[in-house]
Amino acid sequence: MLAAPRARSRIESEMKYCTQCLLPDSKPYITFDAQGVCAACRVHERKNRAEEGIDWPARARDFDALIEKVRARRAPLYDALVPVSGGKDSISQVHRLLGRGLRILAVNVDYGVKTDVGRRNLECIPRMGANLLVYTPAWPLHRQLIRLGFEEYGDPDLLSHTMLHAFPLRLAVNLRIPLLLHGENAAFEYSGEGGTSAGQTLTRAWFEKYAANAGNTPKVVAEKHGIPYSELIAYDYPDEFEKSDTLAVFCSHYYHWDSETNLAIAQRYGFETLSGPAEGTYRNYVGIDERVIHRVHQYFKVLKFGYGRATDHACEDIRNGRITREAAKALVREHDLVDISEDLIAAFIAHLDIPRRRFDEVLDRYRNPSIWRRTAAGRWEIPGHLQD
Numbered sequence: 489m490l491a492a493p494r495a496r497s498r499i500e501s502e503m504k505y506c507t508q509c510l511l512p513d514s515k516p517y518i519t520f521d522a523q524g525v526c527a528a529c530r531v532h533e534r535k536n537r538a539e540e541g542i543d544w545p546a547r548a549r550d551f552d553a554l555i556e557k558v559r560a561r562r563a564p565l566y567d568a569l570v571p572v573s574g575g576k577d578s579i580s581q582v583h584r585l586l587g588r589g590l591r592i593l594a595v596n597v598d599y600g601v602k603t604d605v606g607r608r609n610l611e612c613i614p615r616m617g618a619n620l621l622v623y624t625p626a627w628p629l630h631r632q633l634i635r636l637g638f639e640e641y642g643d644p645d646l647l648s649h650t651m652l653h654a655f656p657l658r659l660a661v662n663l664r665i666p667l668l669l670h671g672e673n674a675a676f677e678y679s680g681e682g683g684t685s686a687g688q689t690l691t692r693a694w695f696e697k698y699a700a701n702a703g704n705t706p707k708v709v710a711e712k713h714g715i716p717y718s719e720l721i722a723y724d725y726p727d728e729f730e731k732s733d734t735l736a737v738f739c740s741h742y743y744h745w746d747s748e749t750n751l752a753i754a755q756r757y758g759f760e761t762l763s764g765p766a767e768g769t770y771r772n773y774v775g776i777d778e779r780v781i782h783r784v785h786q787y788f789k790v791l792k793f794g795y796g797r798a799t800d801h802a803c804e805d806i807r808n809g810r811i812t813r814e815a816a817k818a819l820v821r822e823h824d825l826v827d828i829s830e831d832l833i834a835a836f837i838a839h840l841d842i843p844r845r846r847f848d849e850v851l852d853r854y855r856n857p858s859i860w861r862r863t864a865a866g867r868w869e870i871p872g873h874l875q876d
């Protein structure tokens with residue numbers, strides 16, 4: 489186990505930011521061009537450009553054609569499976585499948601920390617006309633895995649996240665469901681990876697890089713920590729998937745993926761937002777279904793890479809012309825680096841049954857010494873934060 493980097497100070501260079509949005513160069517997998525513009529901004533230019541950009545009407549026709557093929561398969565039980573959290577995005581995915589004569593199975597993985605408003609939002613799914621299956625992994629193992637992710641990887645959602653992707657794939661193969669509709673391709677949307685025609689399907693390579701954290705797949709975790717792999721099967725990408733007749737595609741390949749668009753769609757079906765912004769950002773419609781583990785997960789990004797959820801949201805809003813870069817900076821300054829509130833910490837340590845001291849030790853250990861510096865007054869700061 490690594491020692492806490494508290495006493496060290498080795499800021500090699502200050503963070504550099506994209507000249508169009510506010511993504512820092514510390515974000516994993518991000519690249520910048522000669523103009524200092526990040527690949528995610530360049531991808532969004534193609535998404536939003538009328539001329540020589542992505543032809544969205546053609547993509548929508550491709551989706552229509554895909555649905556025709558799916559229906560012609562005459563699947564035994566369901567035609568399409570949608571993994572759902574009950575958030576705005578998953579409701580928009582179900583919406584894209586409605587009115588097409590499909591039998592839809594929505595699958596929610598609930599690991600026991602869902603909020604009341606999250607439960608109400610999930611009820612939108614069967615109300616819309618999709619069948620809903622809620623799967624709850626056994627708590628003792630799942631809590632052990634959250635704790636392992638928290639302590640050993642600085643990512644309490646490490647295996648929850650692989651399960652959210654893998655379990656629906658496994659179910660789709662075994663129930664012989666021809667289509668699985670995922671939400672956004674994070675590689676394309678947020679890191680600018682993949683060209684206009686790439687990023688259509690969920691492959692094993694994508695899973696290992698983006699669903700698992702940097703290649704820490706369930707198999708790797710099982711071997712490293714002495715957990716029988718048979719217990720983690722439901723968390724891992726199924727070997728039989730790529731040989732199966734099920735196609736897993738990203739909704740963001742076929743429809744212009746945008747949070748505000750998805751929110752507007754979800755609200756038509758009764759989706760409820762929060763009364764104020766979620767902690768760590770300025771939006772009131774994110775992180776609703778599960779606040780506690782999600783918040784700690786997001787805060788690790790702040791510690792490791794020096795930016796958080798407000799940056800993600802501000803970057804999307806800049807790219808879609810909703811706010812200026814200067815206005816975005818003000819929002820990020822206000823929200824991005826705020827400490828996790830005491831009530832969320834209390835809920836987190838109670839869930840994992842760990843002492844507060846242990847929580848603080850783990851967070852300290854993941855504070856990146858090449859990004860953060862301790863001031864003479866004993867406070868942590870990021871030199872060059874949001875400076876061009």
Ligand SMILES: [Zn+2]
Binds near residue numbers: 527
């Ligand atoms: Zn950018």
